[in-house]
Amino acid sequence: MSVRWRLGVIAVQGLIVAGATFVVMGRPVSSELWFVAGLAPVAIYPLLLEPYYARPPDIIVNTLICLILYLVVSESLIGTGRDIFAIAVVAALALAVFALAAGAGRKEPTPLVRLAGSARRISSLATARVLYSAVFVLALLADSENLGEAKVWGLVGGWLAAVVVGLINWQSVWSTVTGTPPPCEAEGMVGPSRLLVATSELPQPGSWVSLKSGSTEAEGVVITRIRRSVDVWGQIHVSDGAVCERLLGATGLTIRTVRKPKVDVVGAVDVGSSDTMLRFVATRALETGRVVAIKQDTTEILYQLSAAEIQQSNVKGGSHLVVRVDAAQLGHFDEATRRLRQHRWVPPTGAAVVGNIRTPTIDPSTLPSAWIRLGHVIGTEIPIFLDQELACDGHLVILGMTKMGKTSLAVRLAKALGQGQPVVIMDQSSEYAKRRGLPKYKKGAVPTTPCVSVIEPPDGFKGHPADLAHKFLQELVGVATDEYVKDQIVPRTLILDEAHQFVPEPAGMGFGAPGRESSTKFGMQMMQVRKYGISIMIVSQRTAVVSKSALSQCENFIAFRYVDRTGLDYLETLAGPAAARLVPKLEQGQALVFGPAVSSDGPVAIQVEWEPAGPVES
Numbered sequence: 001m002s003v004r005w006r007l008g009v010i011a012v013q014g015l016i017v018a019g020a021t022f023v024v025m026g027r028p029v030s031s032e033l034w035f036v037a038g039l040a041p042v043a044i045y046p047l048l049l050e051p052y053y054a055r056p057p058d059i060i061v062n063t064l065i066c067l068i069l070y071l072v073v074s075e076s077l078i079g080t081g082r083d084i085f086a087i088a089v090v091a092a093l094a095l096a097v098f099a100l101a102a103g104a105g106r107k108e109p110t111p112l113v114r115l116a117g118s119a120r121r122i123s124s125l126a127t128a129r130v131l132y133s134a135v136f137v138l139a140l141l142a143d144s145e146n147l148g149e150a151k152v153w154g155l156v157g158g159w160l161a162a163v164v165v166g167l168i169n170w171q172s173v174w175s176t177v178t179g180t181p182p183p184c185e186a187e188g189m190v191g192p193s194r195l196l197v198a199t200s201e202l203p204q205p206g207s208w209v210s211l212k213s214g215s216t217e218a219e220g221v222v223i224t225r226i227r228r229s230v231d232v233w234g235q236i237h238v239s240d241g242a243v244c245e246r247l248l249g250a251t252g253l254t255i256r257t258v259r260k261p262k263v264d265v266v267g268a269v270d271v272g273s274s275d276t277m278l279r280f281v282a283t284r285a286l287e288t289g290r291v292v293a294i295k296q297d298t299t300e301i302l303y304q305l306s307a308a309e310i311q312q313s314n315v316k317g318g319s320h321l322v323v324r325v326d327a328a329q330l331g332h333f334d335e336a337t338r339r340l341r342q343h344r345w346v347p348p349t350g351a352a353v354v355g356n357i358r359t360p361t362i363d364p365s366t367l368p369s370a371w372i373r374l375g376h377v378i379g380t381e382i383p384i385f386l387d388q389e390l391a392c393d394g395h396l397v398i399l400g401m402t403k404m405g406k407t408s409l410a411v412r413l414a415k416a417l418g419q420g421q422p423v424v425i426m427d428q429s430s431e432y433a434k435r436r437g438l439p440k441y442k443k444g445a446v447p448t449t450p451c452v453s454v455i456e457p458p459d460g461f462k463g464h465p466a467d468l469a470h471k472f473l474q475e476l477v478g479v480a481t482d483e484y485v486k487d488q489i490v491p492r493t494l495i496l497d498e499a500h501q502f503v504p505e506p507a508g509m510g511f512g513a514p515g516r517e518s519s520t521k522f523g524m525q526m527m528q529v530r531k532y533g534i535s536i537m538i539v540s541q542r543t544a545v546v547s548k549s550a551l552s553q554c555e556n557f558i559a560f561r562y563v564d565r566t567g568l569d570y571l572e573t574l575a576g577p578a579a580a581r582l583v584p585k586l587e588q589g590q591a592l593v594f595g596p597a598v599s600s601d602g603p604v605a606i607q608v609e610w611e612p613a614g615p616v617e618s
Contacts, residue, residue, distance in 0.1 A: 005171040005183075013162040020158020024151040032143065059096035059123050062131050063089045069135060081138050088134075092126035095119040129163065169230060172200035184211070184255040186248045187233075192241035193350040194223065194268060195248065202232040203257050206266070206283035209236060210258045213250030218243045219258060221265040221352070224281060228317035237268045237352055264355040266292060267325065269347045277578065278303040278327040280353050281313070288585045289378045289605050292327060293358075294351045300358055301343045303327035304377070304605055306578040328578035330604050333382050335360050338367065340382070340600040357382070372416050374409075374558075374598070375606040378590060383599075384606045386556075388417060390597035392491050392535040395526060395553050399540060399567060400560025405589050405608055409558065410495060410539050411436050412610065417493050418452035425454045425495040426469055426502055446479040448490050464515030469502035470522045473534075477525065480532035491533040499538040500545040508545060523549025543567040556595030561586040575603040 018028035021035060029035065066089050070082065102116035136159055144152050171183060184199040195211070203209065207222045220238040236255075238244040247253065267280030278294070286292075286305060294301045307326045312319050331342040359381040371385040400406045411432065414423045424441060425432050432438045433454045441453040457468060476492060483489050496502045503523060509516040526536055526549070538554060540546050544566035551570070559571060563584045572580035575594055582605055583592050589610075594603040 009166060009170060013165050016158055016162045016165065020155055020161075023158075024147070024154050032139070056096040056100040056120060056123065058128070059092055059126050060100070062128050063093040063096070063126060066131050066135060067093070081141065085134055085138060089126070089131070092123050092131075095123035096126075099123060129166075133159070133163070169200060175200060184253045186250065186253055189244055189248050190235070191244075191350065193238050193244050195220065195236045195238055195244050196233070197236055197253075197255070198228075198231045198233050199255055200231055202234045202255070205281075208258050208260050209255050211236065211238070211247055211253060211255055213247060213253040216243065216246050216250055218247065219261070221283065223268050223283060224313055224320070224322060226313065226315050226318045226320040228315075230317070233315050233318065237265065237350070239352060241350070262356070263352070265352045266355045267353040269294065269349060269351045269353065270324075273347055275344065275346050276329050276576070278325075278329065278347055278353070280325055280327075282308070282323045282325050286325065286355070287379075288582060289587075289590065290355075291330065291357055291377055291380050291382075292353050292355055294347045294353055296343075296348050296351070299332050299343075301332050301347060302330040302340070302357070302377075302382075303353075304330055304582070306582040326578065326581075328576070328582075329602070330377070331601055333360050335362065338362060338371075338383070338385065338599055340377075340384075340602070340604060342601040371599070372413065373609060374593060375591075375608040378605050378607050384593060384604060385599040386413075386593075387597045387599070388420070391556055391595075392417070392421070392493060392533075394530060394555045394596070395536045395538070396556040396558070396595070396597070397538040397540075397551060397554040398558045398560070399543065399562055400591070401541060401562045403588065404560035404562075404586075405591070405610075406539050406541075406560055407431055407436075407497065408610055409591075409608055410497065410537065411438070413537070414438070414452050414493075414495060418450055420450050421491045421493060422447035422450065423452045423493045423495065424472070425452070425497060426465075426472070427454055427456055427497045428465060428501055429498065430456060431497065446475055447492075448479075464518065465501045466504060466515030466518040466522065469496060470518035470525075473522060473525060473529070476534055477529060477532060480529070480534055484532050489533040491535070493535045493537060495537040495539065497539045499540040499550070500542065503538070503547040503550045505545055505547050507548075519547050520549070523547040523553075526550050526553040543570045556597045557593065559583050559592045561588070561590070579603045 017035075021030050022028045067086070070086055070089070096119070099116045099120035102112050102119070140147075140152060140155060147155075175183070184197050186195055187198050188196040190196065202225050203222055205222050205225050209220055209222060211218050211220060218238050218240060220236040222234055223237050224235040226233045238247065266284060266286060267282050269278065270280045272279040278292075286308070288305050288308065290305050292303050292305065294303070305325055305327045309324050309326075310321055311324045313322045329343060331340045333339075334341045357380045360383075362383065367385070368387070370388045372388060374384050374386050376383050398406050398410060410425075414425060417423050424447070425438065427433070433440050433456060438452055438454050441455040447453070455468075455472065457465060461468070473494065476494065480489070480492070503519050504515065506516050506520045506523075509519075529536070536550070536553075538546065538550060541562065542564050543551060544564060557571075557574060559579075561583060562568075568580045568583065571583060571592075575592070579592055579594075586592070586605060589608050590605060591608050592603055592605045594600065598604075
């Protein structure tokens with residue numbers, strides 16, 4: 001109930017107390033202990049001083065007052081009851097003092113704090129209503145011989161009526177009977193646009209409500225809802241900060257549920273958000289990888305959900321479990337450049353987080369010819385492209401568990417690149433030649449015209465695949481060096497499938513082990529071959545078994561789902577903790593992409609598109 005309703009109930013209780021006393025004593029007030037220490041505090045204390053729960057300071061004050069009454073007028077109390085009551089009061093006082101001194105409610109899980117929390121819970125039973133009702137009953141029993149049975153029961157009836165009237169939420173009863181919107185009290189605000197309210201009824205988070213006070217009216221969405229013993233506390237997001245401030249100081253505020261508008265508000269910018277990360281409490285179930293947005297003027301700033309955690313939201317009188325979400329910033333989609341551009345500042349404070357994303361308008365005929373459409377941002381129609389020219393200026397790595405889509409994407413990229421340059425794939429599993437139908441590499445001159453071919457270890461090959469890879473790279477470098485000198489560079493791409501076989505991590509091989517020297521030299525040469533137009537594409541399941549020298553030269557990164565710790569640590573170093581949390585949660589055909597050749601300033605998880613359509617394999 002609001003303060004006004006509580007004061008009204010106290011007035012009614014006062015009339016009941018005065019009426020019962022008048023009937024018994026012939027006057028509305030009395031100096032007797034059962035009146036001073038019983039009926040009056042039963043009406044006043046629970047509604048004004050303990051509207052939510054009895055805190056240790058409340059218990060200390062009330063028990064001290066009761067002990068003073070015990071010492072001053074103890075002769076008026078019956079003997080055994082007096083002693084039992086005194087022991088109970090002292091015990092409650094000791095528990096409350098211990099809870100207050102030992103720090104009950106702190107988050108540190110120390111044994112002392114846990115004991116203090118237990119003491120607080122036990123002492124909270126000693127509410128004003130319990131303590132002063134006990135004083136009233138004992139005083140009444142002590143004076144029963146003078147009053148007589150009829151008067152005693154008359155006073156008991158008055159006490160019982162006052163207690164019952166104080167236990168009922170009359171504000172809620174009135175709203176139910178009249179069918180009017182429940183009154184709402186604005187307790188404060190978290191600027192600039194979050195109103196803190198207390199009311200008898202509040203819909204679930206995510207619901208839209210109308211707030212009205214006089215001529216001021218606004219619509220908002222419920223962000224947080226916590227049920228308390230006497231009311232419901234909540235946070236309501238009101239988009240207009242000025243209106244939110246007017247509602248804070250308004251009187252006669254009412255609230256009612258309205259139909260959900262087209263704007264899908266799923267939260268509001270919360271504490272902990274930064275220039276790279278958005279944090280908010282979700283008003284409904286979402287999914288990791290999903291994209292949400294914040295509107296700033298005409299710009300739509302996009303964020304991709306990377307993690308979610310259940311936390312406890314506390315308020316005086318109650319608490320509730322909420323889902324707090326972390327989302328990494330993607331930026332805004334620039335239709336002119338078809339890129340996701342970083343928003344280089346924090347999100348607008350208190351802004352609404354919406355779930356419906358605008359679909360961009362893109363004319364395919366205006367796209368650069370070197371761009372390959374990798375896919376679209378998960379859950380949206382926002383396209384992500386790979387610039388072939390920029391990709392071939394450096395090296396690229398594709399990582400992921402088996403059956404996630406690595407080979408399917410590698411085949412697609414090989415075919416696209418092969419339309420403008422020679423592409424050679426080194427493969428030990430016959431996946432590309434036999435299952436994907438790509439032609440085998442013909443021994444002889446290194447190709448100089450656009451094509452795609454596959455090199456497989458010859459039958460009976462007993463050497464280490466790293467030696468084969470290094471030997472072929474030397475052939476490419478030899479031809480490319482001559483072209484470089486003549487200023488007639490021909491761009492070429494070498495794809496290493498199951499790269500741990502062709503460029504294994506030398507640190508994991510024994511000294512002098514077959515292939516160790518070749519792998520070391522291959523990784524070193526990757527630092528130099530770009531100026532000759534040679535680009536390397538590494539495809540592997542794990543980074544731990546691939547040459548770190550080779551991986552460190554790959555500035556373009558495509559990561560399908562994988563979970564090995566070494567790979568995730570490597571990913572976190574390159575793309576940040578949000579990316580490392582998101583990759584293990586990706587589904588088949590989804591990948592995290594980033595690098596200078598990707599049309600996004602930062603890492604973004606996409607749904608990979610397959611052209612031509614076909615099954616996603618390996």
